[in-house]
Amino acid sequence: MLIEEDQSLYDKGGYGEPVEGGLELGLEEALYLVDRAKITIYDSGKKLTFKSFMQKAKKLYFDIYVRFTVYKDLRDRGLVVRSGIKYGTHFRVYERGVRPKKGARAPWEHAKYLVHALPEGWQFSLPELTRFVRLAHSVKKKLWIAIVDSEGDITYLQTTRMVP
Secondary structure: OEEOOOOHHHHHHOOOEEEOOEEEOOHHHHHHHHHOOOOOEEEOOEEEOHHHHHHHHHHHOOOHHHHHHHHHHHHHOOOEEEEOHHHOOOEEEEOOOOEOOOOOOOOEOOOOEEEEEEEOOOOOOHHHHHHHHHHHHHOOOEEEEEEEOOOOOEEEEEEOOOOO
16 A cells, blocks of 8 residues: 655655655554554545445455454554565564664664464464474464453463473
8 A cells, every 4th residue: 555655654654665656554554553543535526434444454354353453452552563474474573662674773683573464263273373483493483372352452472492
């Protein structure tokens, strides 16, 4: 999603990725910023509410509510959250006050965590879990699995790799 912006969302909050002509946002970021009344989304000239925007997003991604819930919780805790797609997970998370890009106004560091958001009751195989853990370990990040229950509460599980 591309928005026309003066880069203040990126500079002050670490949102999006600056591109020619604006700021490119991930879907969770855009939902969060609409929810916080920081941006306005229009569809065919009609302003979308958070609810109508979420309904459109659910047509694109069946798990967007779970991902948004985790994204919002992490952001509300003051963490900077970026896409984790290049690591095969939902998010990479930076500690407070850190920016994910060189040249940003705050100190630059690598993400400390990878976060994968799942709904309660989700089942996955042991090899899938092993891949998550090994990848996080290989890139020197901690892996959190965020489980969202039917009431929207989140339980975070931190995994570690043990080598015998």
